[in-house]
Structures are given as C-alpha cells and as structure tokens.
Amino acid sequence: MTRAATPKLAAYASLSAVGLLTALVFARPEVVALTTPFLLALAAGLALATPPRFTVEVALDDNRALEGDELPARVDLHATTPVDRLDLYLRLPRGVRLADGLNPTELRLAAGERRTLELTLLAAHWGGHVLGPVYLRAFDPLGFLTWESRVEARQELRVYPREDALRRALSPRETQLSSGDEVSRRKGEGIEFADLRRFAAGDPVRRINWRASARRGDLWVSESHPERNTDVILFVDAFAEARRGGEGTLDLAARATAAIADAYVGRRDRVGLISFGGILRWLAPGLGTAQLYRVVDALLDTQIVLSYHWKEIDVIPRRTLPPNALVIALSPLLDPRSVGALLDLRARGHDLAVVDVSPMPFTTRPEAGLDAIAYDIWALRRNALRHTLQRSGVAVAEWRAGSRLQPVLEEVRAFRRNARLARV
Amino acid sequence: MHGGDLVAPVAMVAALAAVVLLAGLVRRRSLAIPWSVLLTAAAYVIGREGSSVVDGGAAIVGALLLLSAELATWSIEHDARIEPEPRLVAWRAGVIGALVACALLVNFLLLGAAAVSASTGLVVAAAGVVAAVAAVAIVLRLLRAT
Numbered sequence: 179m180t181r182a183a184t185p186k187l188a189a190y191a192s193l194s195a196v197g198l199l200t201a202l203v204f205a206r207p208e209v210v211a212l213t214t215p216f217l218l219a220l221a222a223g224l225a226l227a228t229p230p231r232f233t234v235e236v237a238l239d240d241n242r243a244l245e246g247d248e249l250p251a252r253v254d255l256h257a258t259t260p261v262d263r264l265d266l267y268l269r270l271p272r273g274v275r276l277a278d279g280l281n282p283t284e285l286r287l288a289a290g291e292r293r294t295l296e297l298t299l300l301a302a303h304w305g306g307h308v309l310g311p312v313y314l315r316a317f318d319p320l321g322f323l324t325w326e327s328r329v330e331a332r333q334e335l336r337v338y339p340r341e342d343a344l345r346r347a348l349s350p351r352e353t354q355l356s357s358g359d360e361v362s363r364r365k366g367e368g369i370e371f372a373d374l375r376r377f378a379a380g381d382p383v384r385r386i387n388w389r390a391s392a393r394r395g396d397l398w399v400s401e402s403h404p405e406r407n408t409d410v411i412l413f414v415d416a417f418a419e420a421r422r423g424g425e426g427t428l429d430l431a432a433r434a435t436a437a438i439a440d441a442y443v444g445r446r447d448r449v450g451l452i453s454f455g456g457i458l459r460w461l462a463p464g465l466g467t468a469q470l471y472r473v474v475d476a477l478l479d480t481q482i483v484l485s486y487h488w489k490e491i492d493v494i495p496r497r498t499l500p501p502n503a504l505v506i507a508l509s510p511l512l513d514p515r516s517v518g519a520l521l522d523l524r525a526r527g528h529d530l531a532v533v534d535v536s537p538m539p540f541t542t543r544p545e546a547g548l549d550a551i552a553y554d555i556w557a558l559r560r561n562a563l564r565h566t567l568q569r570s571g572v573a574v575a576e577w578r579a580g581s582r583l584q585p586v587l588e589e590v591r592a593f594r595r596n597a598r599l600a601r602v
Numbered sequence: 603m604h605g606g607d608l609v610a611p612v613a614m615v616a617a618l619a620a621v622v623l624l625a626g627l628v629r630r631r632s633l634a635i636p637w638s639v640l641l642t643a644a645a646y647v648i649g650r651e652g653s654s655v656v657d658g659g660a661a662i663v664g665a666l667l668l669l670s671a672e673l674a675t676w677s678i679e680h681d682a683r684i685e686p687e688p689r690l691v692a693w694r695a696g697v698i699g700a701l702v703a704c705a706l707l708v709n710f711l712l713l714g715a716a717a718v719s720a721s722t723g724l725v726v727a728a729a730g731v732v733a734a735v736a737a738v739a740i741v742l743r744l745l746r747a748t
Contacts, residue, residue, distance in 0.1 A: 186675050189636040196640065198731075200647075207716035208650060208660035212643045214712055214731055215668035215705030221739035222701065263694070265684055284686035286693055319697055321675065 179229065179327045187322040190220045223320030230316040232257040232287065236268060236309055236331035243301040245340040248277050251333075253295040253312065257287035263317040266295070269310060273303030274335065282313075303424060304339040304432060306478045308332060338474050339429075341437035342583045347445065348591055350408045350504030351529045358407025359445040368404035375401055408447045409463050409500050412438060412473070413523075415509030415516040416455025416480050420537030425579065427535045431508040432477045434533060434583050438506060443470040450498055453480045454516060460498045499528065507532045511563050524570045531590045532567055532574040539579045568593070608649055615645040623670070627677055635674050639667050656716055661709030665702050672698045708734060 197213025200206075235254045243249050253268060267282035279297035287293060310331025317324055353362040361370045374390050377397035390398040412435045419428040435451070442449045443466065450463035451473045461476050463469075499505070505528050509516050524530045538557070544550045564574045575589035619641030626634020646663055676694070712731055 185632040186635075189632065189671075193636050193639055197643070204647070206647065206650070207656050207713060209643070209647060210716075210731055211660035211709045211713050212646065212664040212667060214709055214735070215664045215702070216639075216671070217731070218705050218708055218735050218738060219668060219672075219701055221735045222704075225739035225743035263690065267684075280685040280687075282684045284684050284690055286687065286690045320701070321679070 179325045181229070182324050182326065184317075184321055184324055186320075187220070187223075190216045190223075190322070194220055219320055220322070223318055223322040226262075226320065227318035227323045228259055230257065230261040230264070230325055231259045232261055232264075232316075234266075234312050234314065234329045234331075236312060236333045238299075238309070238333050238335060241334055242336050242338065244338050245301055245304045247301045247337075248298050249301060249335075251297045251299050251309070253297065255285075255287060255291075255293045255295070257289060257291050257293075260289045261287040261316050262319040263321070265313075265315040265317075267313045268297070268331065269313065270299065271307040271309065273301070273305050273337065274307050274309070275300045275302045299335075301335070301337040304337045304429070304478065307335045307337060309335060336475070336478055339433040339436045339477070341433050341440060344437055344441040344584055344587065346584070346587070346591075347410075347438065347441040348504065348506065348531055348587055348594070350410070350502070351594075352502035353406035353408050354448070354502065356407045358405060358447055360406055360408050360447070361403045362406040364404065364406075365401045366404040368402040370403040370405070371400060372403045373401045374398050407445070407465075408442070409450070409503035410438075410442045410447055411450045411452060411463065411499060411503050411505045413505050413507040413509075413520075414451065414453045414455075414477070414480060415507065415511075415513065416453050416457070417513035417516045418510065420510055420512065420540035422540040426540065427510040427512075427537050428480070430577070430579055431510075431533075431535045432480065434508050434535070434577065435477055436474050437583055438587075439470055439473045443467060449473055450500075450503075451476050452494055452498060453477075454494070454519060455480070458493055460495060462495075462498050463500060463503070499523075503528065505530045508535055509533075510535045510537045511560060512537060517563060517567075520567065520572065521570060524567075524572050530572045531594065532572055533583075533586055533590070534564060534574055534576045536576050536578045608651060612645045612649045615641055615648060619645060623674060627674060630678050632675065632678050635671050635678075638674070639671055642667060642670075656713055658710075658713055661706060661713050664709050665706040668705050669698070669702045672701070704738070708738070 194213055194217040197209055197216065201209035201213065233256045237252045237254065239250050253266065255264075255266075263284060263286060265282060265284050270276060270281070277298040277300040279295065281295075281297055283295065285293065285295075310329070310333060312329040312331050313326075314329065315324055315326045349360060351363075353360050353364070361368070365372050374387060375398065377386060377391075377399050381399050385399040387398050387400045390400075414431050414435055416428065419426045421427070439449045439451075446465065448463035448465050449469055451459070451461040453459040453476065459476055459480065461472055464472065505523055507520055507530065509520065509532060511517055511532075511534050520530065520532060541553070543553045564576070567574045573590040573593035575586045575593070577583060577586040619638045622634050622641060623638035626632070626638065646660070650657060676698075708731075711734070715730065
C-alpha cells in the first residue's frame with residue numbers, strides 16, 4: 179500500500195504556520211483564533227490516520243456467458259481496521275460493461291466489517307475477458323493522507339458469441355465413412371432411393387424391387403444412398419479486419435463460425451477450425467458438443483495480430499485438413515495472403531465455399547475527389563477478387579452486418595448446385 | 603486610519619478571496635483554497651486595524667473559514683464518476699460539523715483566556731493553543747486505537 183499526503187495536508191500546515199507566525203509578529207490574538215481551527219483539523223486528522231488493513235476479493239457466479247447476458251459479480255471486502263473512506267474501482271475489460279451497481283464507488287468500513295458489493299455485469303462482446311485489477315484508495319477521516327493499492331482480481335470470464343440458428347447447413351461434395359445425417363452421393367446401405375439395377379449374385383433378397391421386376395420380367399434391385407457424416411473445416415481469416423466502433427468483420431466471422439459449427443455438430447458431423455492470421459491456430463476435426471465448445475473457445479482467442487510474414491497453407495498441419503472435407507472460409511477478403519491461401523486450397527482440390535464478411539458497412543465512401551475514386555477502385559477490386567474465386571469454382575457470397583446468415587448460405591448452396599467449370 | 607477608510611480595502615481583498623475560491627472551484631484547483639483563506643483572513647485583520655479590543659467574533663470567523671475550506675475541498679475532490687454510499691455522505695458531513703463545532707469551542711476558550719490574561723503575552727497564549735490542540739489530538743488517537 180502506498181501512502182501519500184494530499185494537497186490539503188500541505189495547505190492546512192502552511193495556513194497554521196503562517197497564522198501562528200503572523201499572530202506572534204503582529205501580537206494579535208484574533209489571528210490565533212483564525213488559525214486554531216486549521217491547526218486543530220491537522221492535529222485531529224493526523225491523530226486519527228491509521229493505515230487501513232483490508233482484503234478484497236472479486237467473485238463471479240459463472241465464468242461463462244453468452245453475448246448480451248447479464249451476470250452477477252461480487253466484490254467482497256473485509257476490513258480489520260476502520261476504513262473511513264475507501265474509493266474502489268473494479269476495472270472492467272472492453273467487452274464487459276456495468277449494467278447495475280456502483281463502480282467506482284466510495285464507502286466506509288468499520289473495523290471487522292465484511293461487506294459485499296453486488297454488481298451486475300453485461301457481457302457486451304464475445305471474447306475471453308479478465309476482470310480487474312481492483313484499484314483502491316483509502317483516506318483518513320479528514321482526508322490528509324491516502325493509501326493506494328491495486329489488487330489483481332484475475333477473474334476470467336469467457337463470453338461466447340450469440341449465434342444465429344441455421345435451418346440448413348451446406349452440403350459437401352463428398353461425405354466420410356461414418357454414419358451421419360448427410361445423404362451420400364455414393365450408393366450403399368441407406369434409406370434414400372438412388373437407382374435400380376439388375377440383380378447380381380450376393381444381393382440380399384430384401385433389396386429386390388418386386389414392382390420393377392414384375393414390369394421388366396427380370397430381377398431388379400433398388401439401390402440407395404447411405405447417410406454419412408461429413409468433415410467441415412471452418413477457416414477464419416484473422417489477417418485483417420475492418421472495424422468501426424465496437425463491431426468489426428472479425429466479430430461477424432466469429433459469430434458466423436459459431437453458428438455454422440453448431441449446425442454441423444447437431445448433424446453429427448466432424449468440425450474443425452483454422453484461424454489463419456498473424457497467429458495460426460487450429461483445431462483438428464472432432465465430433466459432439468465438447469468439440470463445439472472447443473471450437474468456440476478457440477474462437478474466443480482469435481484476434482487480429484499484425485504480421486508481415488507471408489504464410490501459405492503449408493503451415494497448416496496436414497491432419498487439420500482431411501481429404502474430402504468441406505472448407506467454409508469466413509473472410510473479409512482484405513489481405514492477399516488469405517486470398518492466396520484460399521485459391522491454393524481450391525487448387526489442391528479442397529471443396530471450398532467462401533462467406534465474404536463484407537467490410538463495406540464498416541467504411542464510408544468519401545464525398546468526392548481522389549479519395550472517392552480510390553474507394554470505388556477498392557470496391558471494384560473486391561468484386562474482381564470475388565469473381566476470381568468464383569471462376570475457380572469457389573462459391574462466394576457476400577454477408578453484410580445486420581443481415582442473417584442463412585440466406586447467404588443459401589446463395590452459396592445455389593452457386594454450388596448450378597455452377598459448372600467452363601471448358602475452354 | 604478610521605474604520606470608514608478601511609471598508610474599500612477590506613471589500614477589495616474579500617472580493618479577491620471570493621474570486622480566487624470561485625476560480626479554484628471551477629477549475630478544480632485545490633491550491634486556491636489556502637490562498638482564499640489567507641486573503642479572507644487578511645481582510646478580517648485589515649478590518650480590525652486600529653482596534654485594541656480582542657474581538658470575540660474571530661472565533662466564529664475562524665470556524666467559518668475552516669468550514670469553507672472543508673466544503674471547498676470536498677467540492678474539488680468530488681468526482682461525479684464515483685458514486686458514494688449515502689451513509690458515507692452523511693458521515694462525512696457529520697465529521698465536518700463536529701470539527702467545526704470543536705474548533706468553535708476551542709476558539710471561544712482561547713479568546714476567553716486571551717481576554718482574561720492578556721498580560722501573559724501572545725507567546726504563552728499560542729503555546730496554550732498548541733497544547734490544547736495536542737491534547738485533543740492525543741485523545742482522538744487513543745479513542746481511535748480502542
């Protein structure tokens with residue numbers, strides 16, 4: 179605890195000294211009477227000033243919350259000596275706001291008193307947050323001395339993005355071997371009717387299509403599509419983002435990633451994550467709700483880290499990109515390194531779809547002049563970039579802040595259904 | 603100088619004290635408080651120029667000076683972002699009230715003693731003040747310790 183004198187101490191001491199000296203020089207008792215109150219205050223204040231002793235703890239009822247949730251927090255104080263005036267401020271990280279309660283606050287504690295300050299925090303923004311430190315400043319009763327300290331609360335709070343519920347996820351071109359909800363293009367044991375073929379030795383009798391056989395005078399069997407699961411890799415571009423105020427393209431990408439991961443995990447698909455940016459993070463594909471939490475936890479740590487290092491997809495561990503996996507990229511298409519990586523993925527035969535998290539809503543077109551021309555050229559280049567990806571057979575759909583994700587995925591689905599590679 | 607001649611300088615110094623205090627409050631400068639107190643005290647002393655009788659009103663003026671200094675300090679220290687507990691505000695007001703009342707009492711005792719034993723001289727009177735104040739401080743300290 180650091181002790182310091184307030185300006186009031188110096189002021190009162192100076193007034194007392196000057197007053198008494200003046201009284202002596204001019205031999206006037208009235209001047210002593212003018213000075214005595216200040217001398218008395220000084221003496222009383224210093225006599226009452228004892229170093230405060232207390233403990234502070236910050237507690238959260240829950241360390242996990244969804245974006246927009248309100249969660250209670252407590253600051254527990256226990257004083258062993260009287261604390262006449264205590265200024266207390268719990269520093270809240272960006273992304274967590276005070277919804278209710280007093281922070282900063284000023285209070286008084288008696289010796290041996292325990293006090294709990296109830297705060298209601300609003301998890302305003304997704305991410306991994308750390309509450310604290312707690313800044314404390316205690317005063318003596320008359321405010322001549324202060325004792326300042328800082329207590330590291332280190333309460334971690336993980337705020338998960340509140341995602342859209344997707345009605346339908348994208349279907350990959352190829353499925354995996356395990357059972358799942360996706361109707362495979364291949365033929366095998368399943369429910370979905372695929373085709374008819376002539377009976378062959380070894381075919382089970384229950385697969386004979388008796389109607390077709392009766393019509394054609396020969397034995398025919400029904401073939402079906404098996405239901406398989408898929409591998410989905412969510413590729414988050416963390417090289418660059420456009421941001422305005424408290425919202426940016428990375429926030430949108432994180433929310434979309436969480437929504438897509440939730441949709442695929444619900445279909446018993448394996449979901450993996452690649453955060454491709456200044457810091458490369460990856461998560462090998464996995465199944466189940468635990469994997470969903472792993473994906474979202476990994477997302478919380480995703481941030482834009484400035485880097486000039488040219489990264490290619492070779493840096494991604496091989497097992498993170500299994501063959502036949504559907505790669506869904508969420509990118510603002512701002513950094514040529516991420517665009518290059520996407521084209522590279524496509525060139526290597528990966529099934530790729532791109533959700534272009536548009537940076538346009540986070541920018542303002544200048545009124546006129548060279549700036550306006552530069553802005554228009556930049557917008558045209560972005561369009562050209564999207565067409566380059568589409569020419570490579572990559573479905574690209576633009577997603578703007580404020581709109582829902584499902585129509586964007588439907589646009590990607592429509593492109594993938596109808597697009598064919600042009601032969602020239 | 604006659605009493606009438608002193609009105610203008612007293613008013614001028616008092617007005618200056620008020621301006622200094624006001625400026626300090628507006629600009630949140632605590633340095634203005636002692637200067638304002640000094641100027642007010644100077645105005646009072648100038649006003650008493652030529653009078654040989656010990657003025658009992660000095661006890662009240664001294665206590666009021668302390669009150670104004672305490673309230674001005676409170677005002678300058680006040681940070682609108684820090685929400686104080688209501689009972690702390692009441693406690694702080696009580697502390698200031700008690701301090702001013704105590705100062706008033708000590709002042710009356712002092713001026714009474716000075717009027718009775720003016721012959722003992724001001725040095726002894728000042729020593730008496732310091733002793734009284736020290737006694738109060740020791741009592742407070744002991745009370746605090748228990």
